[in-house]
Amino acid sequence: MLADAPTTAKRDRTAREQPTLEFHSVSRTLASLPVLQSIELEVECGSFVALVGPSGCGKTTLLNLAAGLAQPDEGVVLYNGVPLLKPNTNAGYLTQDDALLPWRDVLSNIALPLEVKKVDKAVRTKAARRIIQKVGLVGFEHHRPAQLSGGMRKRVSLARTLIYQPATLLLDEPFGALDAQTRMLMQNELLELTRELGLTVLLVTHDIGEAIAMADRIILLTARPARIVEVVDVSEADKRDIREEREHTLFSHIWNHLAEQSQIRG
């Protein structure tokens, strides 16, 4: 239903015809429980799409399909028009639990994708340092993940995902475990980064404010088995409302207090 009417006119930066990610009547059953049911979904290049639904409804399964880590039982998932039959190496996947290697420090965790691609050590270290600067982790290059806070670990995960310059980001409740303040900071940073790099983003979240603040389009899913019930295009006015709510006097008063107290470090 939604897929039939892509609002291409509104998104001028998605000039390309081919949607980046397509789900065509995708169903998936896990341990004889239907998890996804006839999902029709198109994510246009450069768009930011949020998936919202009750917890346990199959959102993560949907992302796993988009990452090529699982295969649909029915239907097909296309990436740039090609069926996804193996792990999607064009997509950066930020899983719910961080997948950092605890025995490596921040720098070598972030450089890992390039190391695996046999990129020269000097080159990959340079690239890692550049991205460390971008996500604000300077000074923590040689910390182990266990020595970092949850927000900082997310930054490391994000940096490691961005270093191999994926065209698409798959984000599974990336900020769910963070405190409200860090979450908002990270949302803003991520939004800036995705705009700067022109990334296509598929975000799973249960935070409605997060979905409205970040996404161009929100897809509402039912409880399991997940079906798409509604597709909402988010207008600039909606985003402004959320921003205004956040800038509400009391809110921003407390916010500023917290920001001062904790030198704005995740």
Added chain:
Amino acid sequence: MATVQTPRITHGLKDRKAHSTLWRQSVVVGAILLLWQFGSGTVLNSYYLSTPAAVVRQIGAWVADGSLWPNLAATLMTTAAGFAAAAIVAIPLALLISGSRFLDDVFSPFIFAAYSMPKIILAPALILWLGIGRAPAIVLSAVTAFFLVFFNLYLGLKTIPGIYADTAALMDASPLDTAFKFRLPAAAPYLAVGLSQGIIYAFHGTVVGEMTASNTGIGYLIIFAGSKMDSTGVMAGICIVAILAVSMIYALARTQRFFNSDRGDFDVG
């Protein structure tokens, strides 16, 4: 089976406690030696049991006539060789089999079956194939140690979160990189347990091999003394094996502790 203990740094009170435990343990050992020394020949037949003094004299005689060092060296070298062979085969095999559903289904039942068999039944065949000497002892040592390294690592690799392999797949890592940069380090605590148990069992396999199919080594000394009805020689050999085993366990506990404290950030859950 494969549990990793997180060591705690002990200070003050605990140190004193460890001290008094050591003291009490020394008392127990001393009491047993005294009982052996003075019970033997009075309550017990010294022909069967010998005495601690005679055992010490016997070990001294072996040192003096130069027969202790070559045999001790043979036992230790065989243990090292058997252990190394076991680890070199077990580590890649565990990575390979635990990493593939197909290989796992086909091969692990055979490995479990082989594990459940007593390794000593190989001895006659090894003598037939390799003759009497170091070779059968090394093979028996390797076979015994193999299963400890293999199963600890295999279970560890199956226990680690699948997210490591998924991450490797998304990065398009080669099978070799997936094995050695992701899965093996993630299972390192299990590997450490497997290797330390492997050394102990390599030692067991070595002594058993020496007793059945060799003409050197501490195991051979024991069998040789036994064949001459020399209870002092048998007890001396057993004491040397006991000292070696205890030293090995002690040394391993130290290295394990060092290893764990170095990588205390491991999440083995």
